[in-house]
Amino acid sequence: MFTKVSKSGISLFSPSIFNQKKYDMTKCFETYIENLDIKKYSSALSLYPNPTNHIVHIAGENVANVKVFNKMGQLINNYNNTNRIDVSLYQTGIYIFNITTTKGEFGVYKVVVSK
Numbered sequence: 167m168f169t170k171v172s173k174s175g176i177s178l179f180s181p182s183i184f185n186q187k188k189y190d191m192t193k194c195f196e197t198y199i200e201n202l203d204i205k206k207y208s209s210a211l212s213l214y215p216n217p218t219n220h221i222v223h224i225a226g227e228n229v230a231n232v233k234v235f236n237k238m239g240q241l242i243n244n245y246n247n248t249n250r251i252d253v254s255l256y257q258t259g260i261y262i263f264n265i266t267t268t269k270g271e272f273g274v275y276k277v278v279v280s281k
Contacts, residue, residue: 208265234262259278263275
């Protein structure tokens with residue numbers, strides 16, 4: 167059996183055996199949550215055009231950072247303080263744009279580069 171432990175709107179299920187042996191799973195979970203860098207998802211961001219072969223424009227919030235990953239999860243490039251990403255030298259394929267705003271919000275987007 168599992169016991170549900172919740173904090174900050176996030177739930178974790180721990181084996182009930184921990185509760186029987188008087189382990190304080192709530193305390194463990196609180197420590198885990200405090201160590202996470204939880205950010206708020208921003209719905210105010212949008213990318214266009216998609217698919218693209220040249221420039222990706224990021225509209226919405228002020229962009230602090232953009233990390234571009236390939237489909238293998240490898241970091242391809244890291245951009246700071248820009249809302250225009252030149253993908254003309256990227257190979258044809260699918261890329262993941264992980265965008266952080268100056269307010270600490272984030273968005274994750276799939277961008278298709280086609281030639």
